[in-house]
Amino acid sequence: MNTIAKHGYTLNELAERVGATVSGNGDALITGLATLHDAGPEDLAFLANPSYLRFLQDTHAGGVLIREEHKDACPVPALVLKDPYLGYAMLSQLFDPMAMKQAPTVHETAVIADTATIGERVSIGPHVHIGAHVTVEDDVVIDAGVAIGDGCIVGKGSHLYPNVTLYHGVTLGERCIIHSSAVLGGDGFGFAFNGKGWTKIAQIGGVRLGDDVEVGSCSSIDRGALGDTIIGNDVKIDSQVQIAHNVQIGDHSALAGCVGIAGSTKIGRGCLLGGGVGVAGHLEIADRVQITGMSLITNSIHSAGVYSSGTGAMPNAQWRKNAVRFKQLDEMARRLSRLEKR
Amino acid sequence: MNTIAKHGYTLNELAERVGATVSGNGDALITGLATLHDAGPEDLAFLANPSYLRFLQDTHAGGVLIREEHKDACPVPALVLKDPYLGYAMLSQLFDPMAMKQAPTVHETAVIADTATIGERVSIGPHVHIGAHVTVEDDVVIDAGVAIGDGCIVGKGSHLYPNVTLYHGVTLGERCIIHSSAVLGGDGFGFAFNGKGWTKIAQIGGVRLGDDVEVGSCSSIDRGALGDTIIGNDVKIDSQVQIAHNVQIGDHSALAGCVGIAGSTKIGRGCLLGGGVGVAGHLEIADRVQITGMSLITNSIHSAGVYSSGTGAMPNAQWRKNAVRFKQLDEMARRLSRLEKR
Amino acid sequence: MNTIAKHGYTLNELAERVGATVSGNGDALITGLATLHDAGPEDLAFLANPSYLRFLQDTHAGGVLIREEHKDACPVPALVLKDPYLGYAMLSQLFDPMAMKQAPTVHETAVIADTATIGERVSIGPHVHIGAHVTVEDDVVIDAGVAIGDGCIVGKGSHLYPNVTLYHGVTLGERCIIHSSAVLGGDGFGFAFNGKGWTKIAQIGGVRLGDDVEVGSCSSIDRGALGDTIIGNDVKIDSQVQIAHNVQIGDHSALAGCVGIAGSTKIGRGCLLGGGVGVAGHLEIADRVQITGMSLITNSIHSAGVYSSGTGAMPNAQWRKNAVRFKQLDEMARRLSRLEKR
Secondary structure (H helix, E strand, C coil), X not given: XXXXXXXXXXHHHHHHXXXXXXXXXXXXXXXXXXCCCCCCCCEEEECCCHHHXXXXXXXXXXXXXXXXXXXXXXXXXXXXXXXXXXXXXXXXXXXCHHHCCCCCCECCCCEECCCCEECXXXXXXXXXXXXXXXXXXXXXXXXXXXXXXXXXXXXXXXXXXXXXXXXXXXXXXXXXXXXXXXXXXXXXXXEEECCCCEEECCCCCCEEECCCCEECCCCEEECCCCCCEEECCCCEECCCCEECCCCXXXXXXXXXXXXXXXXXXXXXXXXXXXXXXXXXXXXXXXXXXXXXXXXXXXXXXCCCEEEECXXXXXXXXXXXXXXXHHCCHHHHHHHHHHHHHC | CCCCCCCCEEHHHHHHHHCCEEECCCCCEEXXXXXCCCCCCCEEEECCCHHHHHHCCCCCCCEEEECHHHHHHCCCCEEECCCXXXXXXXXXXXXXXXXXXXXXXXXXXXXXXXXXXXXXXXXXXXXXXXXXXXXXXXXCEECCCCEECCCCEECCCCEECCCCEECCCEEECCCCEECCCCEEEECCCCEEECCCCEEECCCCCCEEECCCCEECCCCEEECCCCCCEEECCCCEECCCCEECCCCEECCCCEECCCCEECCCCXXXXXXXXXXXXXXXXXXXXCCCEEECCCCEECCCECCCEEEECCCCCEEHHHHHHHHHHHCCHHHHHHHHHHHHHC | CCCCXXXXXXXXXXXXHHCCEEECCCCCEECEECCCCXXXXXXXXXXXXXXXXXXXXXXXXXXXXXXXXXXXXXXXXXXXXXXXXXHHHHHHHHHCHHHCCCCCCECCCCEECCCCEECCCCEECCCCEECCCCEECCCCEECCCCEECCCCEECCCCEECCCCEECCCEEECCCCXXXXXCEEEECCCCEEEXXXXXXXXXXXXXXXXXXXXXXXXXXXXXXXXXXXXXXXXXXXXXXXXXXXXXXXXCCCCEECCXXXXXXXXXXXXXXXXXXXXXXXXXXXXXXXEEXXXXXXXXXXXXXXXXXXXXXXXXXXXXXXXXXXXXXXXXXXXXXXXXXXXX
């Protein structure tokens, strides 16, 4: 697929970029990244998770990013550094064929309001719609089929992938990345029961993203009912995530796939939410809280730490017996107390 | 963002609209809505949830929608009524800058089949596609990038936000709101195993929505296998929801984010499903059933009430110990019985 | 909605297609499919699930696909065969009005790169974008608003419904069906913490689908970090599903709605994952594993069978008492042991 001539770097050049020391011949040319198992002689690999140590001795990589402790076991040149995973992350951009940007162009089929302000070096793909009073800052990429509502601001260097939708009044900081089919600024889920049916509450607030926010494909960030839904700097949101109205998420927090956060909840800074986690509305989650996958949080969490709910998986026949007992658990506890008093 | 001149209303005018009595000066001009905490002197606030009572005494709002019992504690003019939240909902539309509609236009890039019927005062945005034999009734708004399949009917006053997809044979009642990236009428998940692999079951039914249905962003409502998937009047569906083929949902029910309903299940009228709830297929859920967040329902529910499953969240170290015991629960119950017989 | 003249088949013709024997008059004309309950005299119905047996005696169907054991209870002509559900699946395509394809056309508003290769009898809808070096094989249907990134391959006979997005470097086998708002090839969720914030890991791999893969609406299949995310032949993926980077799914597996699979996990062949199931990252799930709805899998599963986690639903008042006891479960187990030693 990659018809572009590959860039190459020597191991010495790569070591310099990540502050590693080279063990072995540093002149070897590297043209790609791969896993220990798949790497060929022009690929750089890395060993971060010790469970992959078994692949080290047979690797055909041209070089391996590795910690000091594993250096001697490495059969090929090593780039020795403290955090091989971070080193790999830092170098990954070099080998991404998509990072070699084409010259920015605005496609003739894009429909852009007269009152929109478009910066320098902006790419706008086919069938894009940009509404009134929108500001698109420099170096932004807007792919095919994106729709941007009135009054939005798209910060410098941001990238909106195909078929993203921003409703009116959505603000993105710099270097934000929004993946396809994601929707920012849709109405929050607000209704009051009027005795006969639901009266809709107009969702008058907006959505504000800080700098360096990434939003995965098919994720939803709803606009505020009153005031904005606010996503801090460097927040990373995976695919299939639902962020309800007036949620606030602190800087550097990361939310894995299928997470749902209900309305007006505040997530602290540096939090890590596992896949499928649900957080009820109107809660406060402290900084540096970590929640394991598919846990449900129905009360505020006041201190950093790891939190969980649920039960482990087991064979269904065994599970059925235990699940039945769960329904008797309170009764069992009472019987236990009675026995203790005998 | 809001470059439109704000509409203003006196407290007296607003009180009349919601049937409130004014306590204090009713001539003050209100130009917006805000929370008690954020409101300025031209904003109307409301006090519905008593936990926000602490913000009342310091509010700078121009007026507050409030219940009789809290009137005396209100430092600013009060609009006194039974249900402040409903009052707020009723007034919210007045202050939505988006509610001031522009003149309806059909964008020149929209592709509309010759056999489609388009009503009066219909807005059709850029890059829309409307298929054969579609009926779009009066006062409908269809935003950029929407695709509408053959034979659909879009009821009077409905609004389809950007990048919505309706497959063929989808019928929307009046005043429906469909948010971006939502998909109505995609194939239900139907396959028969033929001994070697899966034979696809053509999904021949359609999707029918009643009046006043709202569907959140990135939600899916699949078409029926045989016969239609049917959503009643005034049903509210949040973002990231999955409604499988041949599901039926009764009038006025509300489904929060990330809910999933499996095939052929019937949800009653006036049900409330919390975020992330899952309901298995071929079940019947009675009217006025409420299910708390992330519960899994695998049996029909025959009477109104509140239902739950799952376990509460706790610190991970504690949870691990308890989760291990869950796997021993049946054995524990047997040991308990044995002890009781001693 | 269906303005196309219906095709008709005699019961004898239909029986021949599925290898059934006709009991009763085989000359009756059938023009549609319906359930036992809804069928009229020109409809064919089927009885697969015994719980629908109660509808048999009053059916007005023109014929019923049925097993030998129920034949005598059938008041109308019967097509007798071993697997009525499979028979229904095989015939369903005949009666799908959408299966009567229109002549393939490429819409004038589609934007197709000069370097793309488009096969014979390909349909391309309005507002489509096809990038550089894309290969679209024969008999493919690409609906309105679809965006296909550089270097993709869309296999023979595949169908991409409106507003699907394929990022660059995504390969689809033959006869794949991708439903609306689905996103294939979005970035996997990969970041390394650099002490101050997150360093993004470029997602350099792609996505590869085998033949006969179906992907539901609003589902995400992320591209690999290094190497591809790989979906086997005849894999069926429902709506609202999240497949993370470098996941591998074996042939003939089926994933119901709202499933989430975390990164680098391998799902075997012939697996069935119920709605809302979550599987953690870096696991291996054996062939023919079945996981019940909303279970969380955090360890590899080494043998075929049915697996579950969670607790059953119950009235909330009862649940609250039991859920509190779950937090005391380890303590209860210790108390139980102590009692046994008395």
